[in-house]
Amino acid sequence: MSPEGLAHALEGYVEALRHQVAVAEAFFFGRLTEGMEGLMYLPEDIRLRIDQIIWQTSGGQAIDPTEKESQSLIAAAIMKSVDERMDL
Amino acid sequence: MYINPIKAKGVTSQPKVATPFVASAAKVAKGIHIPKGASKGEFKGRMWTPLTQAKKLAQEIQKHWNQWDLEHTASQIIELEDRVLAIQGTSSQIEKIKKIQQRLHFQFVHPGATELFDNDREETMPPSFLQTIQDIMQRVLRSHSLAPFQELTLNQQREVFRIVEEGK
Numbered sequence: 090m091s092p093e094g095l096a097h098a099l100e101g102y103v104e105a106l107r108h109q110v111a112v113a114e115a116f117f118f119g120r121l122t123e124g125m126e127g128l129m130y131l132p133e134d135i136r137l138r139i140d141q142i143i144w145q146t147s148g149g150q151a152i153d154p155t156e157k158e159s160q161s162l163i164a165a166a167i168m169k170s171v172d173e174r175m176d177l
Numbered sequence: 178m179y180i181n182p183i184k185a186k187g188v189t190s191q192p193k194v195a196t197p198f199v200a201s202a203a204k205v206a207k208g209i210h211i212p213k214g215a216s217k218g219e220f221k222g223r224m225w226t227p228l229t230q231a232k233k234l235a236q237e238i239q240k241h242w243n244q245w246d247l248e249h250t251a252s253q254i255i256e257l258e259d260r261v262l263a264i265q266g267t268s269s270q271i272e273k274i275k276k277i278q279q280r281l282h283f284q285f286v287h288p289g290a291t292e293l294f295d296n297d298r299e300e301t302m303p304p305s306f307l308q309t310i311q312d313i314m315q316r317v318l319r320s321h322s323l324a325p326f327q328e329l330t331l332n333q334q335r336e337v338f339r340i341v342e343e344g345k
Contacts (some may be wrong), residue, residue: 090323090341092317092320092323093318094324094341095317095323095326095337096317096318096338097344098337098338098344099310099313099314099326099337100314101337101340101343101344102310102333102336102337102340103293103307103310105336105340106293107293107294109332110283110287110290110293112284113283113287113290114228114279114280114283114290116277117283117286117287118283124211132339132343133291149285164287165287168287168289169289172289172294173291173332174332174336175292175293175306176241176330176332176333176336177289177292177306
């Protein structure tokens with residue numbers, strides 16, 4: 090890989106994480122359509138990981154995304170995944 | 178059948194005559210009291226005061242994000258929210274300040290998000306994630322070598338390779 094290609098990929102890494110934050114933010118503020126659409130653009134393994142975090146946090150219970158509490162839970166799960174991807 | 182034009186009884190209409198300009202200007206000026214010493218520019222900006230105030234407060238919060246204690250930051254974010262709610266109308270500037278206000282609120286609840294937007298940290302603080310990535314990016318380009326990339330953790334490197342794969 091060329092240094093220019095790597096620099097571009099590093100930029101893409103930050104952008105991908107910013108997109109994920111924007112998705113979490115959309116859920117947090119109840120913008121469900123925007124949040125759902127944003128989720129579709131996340132890589133499949135990331136979506137699965139978010140599902141898993143939600144499952145673990147809710148104790149395996151189904152959640153209703155139209156409820157404020159569930160929206161905060163989804164946002165928190167997405168942000169946990171962001172933290173994992175940043176690996177700080 | 179012929180219908181006569183309707184006429185109000187007992188009303189003698191007078192043709193309307195335009196008031197002379199000077200007279201009407203004087204009439205308007207009578208009703209407006211401009212405080213002494215106030216410039217025209219001040220009045221021009223007055224309409225946008227709530228937006229300007231909100232912008233200023235947002236800048237203050239961003240500037241002191243790492244210095245203020247949590248309670249003060251929270252109170253300022255609530256204050257900003259109130260100011261944004263008070264802004265009337267729609268414009269790109271208003272939409273922008275609403276987004277900034279929501280972002281600050283969100284970053285307060287989820288501090289991890291600040292790592293991706295904070296590239297103006299004080300020197301005494303550890304660099305943000307964004308600063309670290311930008312630093313590596315610049316060194317890769319300057320040295321024309323991939324060596325600085327090795328400073329990232331294995332997970333971070335894996336994430337960068339994911340982007341490379343997605344781009345193919």
